[in-house]
Amino acid sequence: MAETAAAIPKSAPRARAAGPRLGPAAEVVCIVALALIASAILFSLFLLVIGASPITFFQLVWLGGFGTAFSFQNTLQRAAPLILTGLAFAIPARIGLTMIGAEGALVIGGFASAAIAIPLVTSGAPPVLTLAIMASAAMIAGGLWTALAGWLRHARGVNETISSLLLTYIAIAIMFFFVEGALRDPGSANRPSTLPIGRETMIGDIPGTSVHWGLLVGIALAGALWVLMSRTTFGFAARLTGGNPRAALAQGLPVGTLIVACAAIAGACAGLAGFFEVAAVHGQANAALVAGYGFTGILVAFLARQNPLAVVPVAILFGALAAAGGLVQRRMDLPDASVLVLQGIIFVVLLASETLYGRAKIFRPAEEGR
């Protein structure tokens, strides 16, 4: 990577009329693209070593991820929860928190929405009202869950990475406690679950597709959170706190409130992902909520460099890799871990590419010719 950067000519500094924000944005796009290309090359070497064809692999990734209307919808289905869990990592990261507890907030949010739906569904409440209450319950439960980790960070100095991870296991245990006990639907003999909310209550798909509404909500939320973090005093204060908490305190900023608020926003996003898993996919809460979306979201946010807008395309990329993973396994007879190897390589190369930032003066003129 470093060689690639050095090889770029230092000449041709062509001034561009673009505003000051395009420069850094273009730098990010360019470095991330380079990192992806480098990852693809490294992964191709890996494939050649194990005797598989990189060309076939990337053809299959295209076919399985984007190649047909079905593939693209499959990709978007998988991307929908990743957008929300990606945001759940990206927002606290802007204020300097490394919160990896989106999985727990997703599970507790999904469980809360399924649990609160039981009396509503049995009493015959209108579906729109039920869904609104479910979504609110999911966001509140998820928000409080991670706000706890934020509060522990601020008030007690507890490392938020550890506490949010441990809270995840507690959330999963709480869900299992109720799903296998007090809130178990007696009809779910083989697979302990809460009472199904029923087809008439479930959110349908976006018309003409098999993708649920969580995708559009995720995209809208990504836009809203980008505005919040980049264009409001709240976002400015949060980023300032992330840059230097002491300076933020010295400026009289309410650092504690900001930290807890960002943590709560993160949990609300993940909780919303849990709500869509329940209301659009499963119709009830059960072990299927623990699908690892919260952890994949960390990778998504990293690749998006914690930018809420960038989370969307990155989540779609990861959705495509997951969608194509099965096809690669079936057609090339590769172990299912091969796509994980690619994801791992992307992650490591991306971390390594951090070193390229700040060399913008060398970098910017070249990238615009690209």
Added chain:
Amino acid sequence: MPKIEFSRRSLLKAGAAGLAAATLPAGLARAQGSVVIGSVYVGPRADFGWNQAHAMAMDIIKGVPGVTVIEEENVPETDAVAQTMESMINLDGANVILGTSFGYFEPFMVDLAARYPDVQFRHAAPLWSADKHPANLGSYFCYLNQAHYVNGVAAGLSSASGKIGFVAAKPIPSVLSNINSVLLGARSVNPNATVQLIFTGDWSMPVREAEAANALVDAGCDVITCHVDGPKVVIETAEARGVKSCGHNASQAALAPNGFITGAEYKWETIYRLYADNFAKGEALPNVVVGGYHNDMVQNTAFGAGATPEAIAAAEAAIEGLKAGKPIYVGPLNDNAGNLVIEGEKDNYDPELDGMNYLLDGVVGSIT
């Protein structure tokens, strides 16, 4: 049919897909006009257990002319399985989908069967019922408890203490039936035999399985058997502790050269071959296929060094008996809380046995 309405954009995408498909090597082109069986596994294909038993049967089916087999492993019991199956149907042209894990059925395969009426779905557990589920969905299942009964016979005559240790995953009917059948097999040759039982709580818990196997050996059991997805850990632990073992799901003979007696093995290939033949002839697949020793759907692993000559003779006689329909459950039988649970003789395929929720007298352990 899938909900796909062709907008201008999706047509463009389809065109791009056509281009992509055209550039693929010929061997990768989507198979058409033949049987494409898509098989989905919850764990790795080489787990010395449940998934391997299915995968090995699929390997045999691959040789049948006109049949293409596509497989995907490590697919969790979440929405991921629905997406995998849809991908097999849409991208690989699969017309038969086999879901081999218990939790794939509801809601995933039930929903998919309704959405893809032209595709046949079959699930490996006795869960399908004609009045509740789509007609293009069905069940297949092998009554492995018959082979576990043979395990029990051989174990009863190979054990010095008469105490057989059993490591089980979850207290669901098919597991309970295997436990009870081991007991009845052992008691048929040694009326004082007991089965000591430990549940691990889930299908694949290697650490707990090792702990349970060790605890059972410590408690005086000198034959260990199990019902977990991958019996590798249990069998290896028993061998390392110097006790004998009986296998489950697939052959574990290679893991225990000194103590292996025999094992209960599925013969899924009998069912898969039937599906492939039916489909190739254009005949409808049966919704429910079940069986045991009488129709070649279960088998016992070849006897290992742990089996005594008397055990081998008695086990072979038991197999002949099962092939002829000799019942395993012959009342009166009490559960281990003292309640009468089976009065008369039960046929080996009696539906009442499918709902088994008790441990027979002689099993040391509890469901809850």
